Amino acid sequence: MTNPATEYAAGQGIGDARLDGRMVVDPDSGTDLLEVAMGPHHPSTHGVFRMDVALDGERITRLKPVFGYLHRNHEKLGEGHTYLASMPYTDRLDYICSLTNNWAYALAVEKLAGQEVPERAEYLRVIVGELTRVQNHALSVGFLIQDMGASGTPLMYAFREREKILDLFEALTGSRMMCNYMRFGGCRVDATSEWLDAVRKVVTGLPQFADEFEQLLCTNEILMARTQGVGVLRPELAVSAGVTGPALRAAGVNYDIRKVDRYSIYDRFKFKVPLGEHGDVYDRFMIRLLELRESIKILEQALKEIPDGPVMDPKAKIRNFRPKVGEAYGRIEAPKGELGFYLISDGGPNPYRYRVRPPSFVNLTILEDMCLGHNVADVVLILGSVDIVLGEVDR
Amino acid sequence: MKTLEEIQAAIEAAVPGAGVEIVPNPAPSGEHSLRLKPETAVEVATFLRDDGELALDYLSNVTGVDWPDKEIAEKVKVTRAVTKTVDGVEQTAEETVEETRKRVEPGFLEVVYHLFSMARSHGPVVLRMRTGNRSDRVDLPSLTPVWRSAEFQEREIFDLYGVVFKGHPDLRRILMWDGFKDHPMRRDYVAPDDFEYEPTPHDEVLARAQAHRAAQQAAAAAQEGTGQ
DSSP: OOOHHHHHHHHTTOOOGGGTTTOOOOGGGTOOOEEEEEOSSOGGGSSSOEEEEEEETTEEEEEEEEOOTTOOOHHHHHHHSOTGGGHHHHTTTSTTOHHHHHHHHHHHHHHHHTOOOOHHHHHHHHHHHHHHHHHHHHHHHHHHHHHHTOOSHHHHHHHHHHHHHHHHHHHHHSOSSOOOOEETTEESSOOOHHHHHHHHHHHHHHHHHHHHHHHHHTTOHHHHHHHTTSSOOOHHHHHHTTOOTHHHHHTTOOOOHHHHTOOTTGGGSOOOOOOOSSOSHHHHHHHHHHHHHHHHHHHHHHHHHOOOSOSBOTTOOOTTOOOOSEEEEEEEEETTEEEEEEEEEOSSSSOSEEEEEOHHHHHGGGHHHHHTTSBHHHHHHHHHHHOOOHHHHHO | OOOHHHHHHHHHHHSTTOOOEEEOOOSTTOOOEEEOOGGGHHHHHHHHHHOTTTOOOEEEEEEEEEEOOEEEEEEEEEEEEEEEEETTEEEEEEEEEEEEEEEEEOOEEEEEEEEEETTTTEEEEEEEEEOSOSSSOOEEEOOTTTOTTHHHHHHHHHHHTOOEEETOSSOOOSSSOTTOOSOTTSTTOOOOSOTTOOOOHHHHHHHHHHHHHHHHHHHHHHHHHHHO
């Protein structure tokens, strides 16, 4: 038997095969689905991002993400530049975590050209990469709480910690956010021992921040009521939809590229991969806090073990760098998920094909599936818990 | 993980006539790939996902590559008979001449899929598919029914490269706006001078004014001619 509501909706041009049977508007009741464009300038969308939603009262019956407002064809730009000249552009993908973008790109090019990275440079990469993860997770949790209506306090706690880390980035690379730090075969500049001491000082303070954040938020009644059981992502769907990062692990799938690929020197550190049980917004929020703690563990170990030595492979070619014909796909566990770069070389100074596999973009695929049946106010939370950055989605 | 040859053999056993070819990759990364025939691609993809040993349940990256028509200049040695007049007597001699011949290798669009296994933590297995050409035979089967993560990424390839994925549930432009005509990631794409240009009523008025002025000038010129 066909659902009259679905038929009705199809007649109105708002039908969708996936919603079959879920549409609850009764055509005789005199009510209608309300179509709302959330965004592109809604503060909860974390940038210029629109969700075309169809509402049945307060409930979401359809949600289509619309983006591309920041599209500048990053990949085409990459084909027009030399390999090295694309490095500062990668900062602008996920502008919260520029250093992990640099890292993924450097890793892909090193894989393409078969380059080695000195040990001290690997340690520095791990240190700045994990610092990036700490500040990203702190910030994304802060913004999530902000979206929920707790304006100010938790976000400012996160910003206070992020500010300390950005100061470290500025001291090392010369820039707070657009770091442009890594090179093929190492890092651009060496860290001084004073800088490492400053990192140690910040890292010693981080567990206290995590405690404070947890005490403030984790057992908060309103937070639990708003986030538990909301936006549930089943593990099968998460795997099929290519969701990566904290959102995947919150669904209970044990997949961390740092453990799977063991790229760089991650096989030397002891750390755990926290997993969620329910895959709801609360789990995604908790996973970020737990990962933050694991990152602190990695930082402590890396700061203890970091050796002396060069930070750049002396054989690495900076000028006239032309990898041989071939292709490579390099990926890392960026704070938001799997960040991959796919490069094809035709032997020239520019890549023939330069592809970015952004985690935020792919994680948005199942936004509709997570939001259907929930209230409008929950959409804001679900989007916040996916943790997107539009610089990366739109490229 | 199985080697690529073993995977190829397993595919041939499961999907007879799959016609999977191995494409070697000369880079040190050593990520060789499998080229699928579009006709059997969905079957092969389903096998790769559901096979217990491979279990490639995670499609990480989908991307397009444009390979335009290539003009290849070859030097060919040609022997031909030449008639010459030597001392008033016509003679035929054979002469070998080097000639440059040009041939055009037709271009195509390629779609590349990077597969991993979350269940077994291995990968990548790289799949590729080619379209017939770059103009009218640009359709390929969509793998979105097999792996949901292809949904947005195939839309992006449709948008930026112009590959039409048959069987995609919602094939629309994703990054460019709906009214946009071209495919900007193609190698021969030329950006317009003015992205914002839209015909306005003002254009019509302007055109009418110009036509009017031309008629006036012609009339004036004709009057001057009769006046003299």
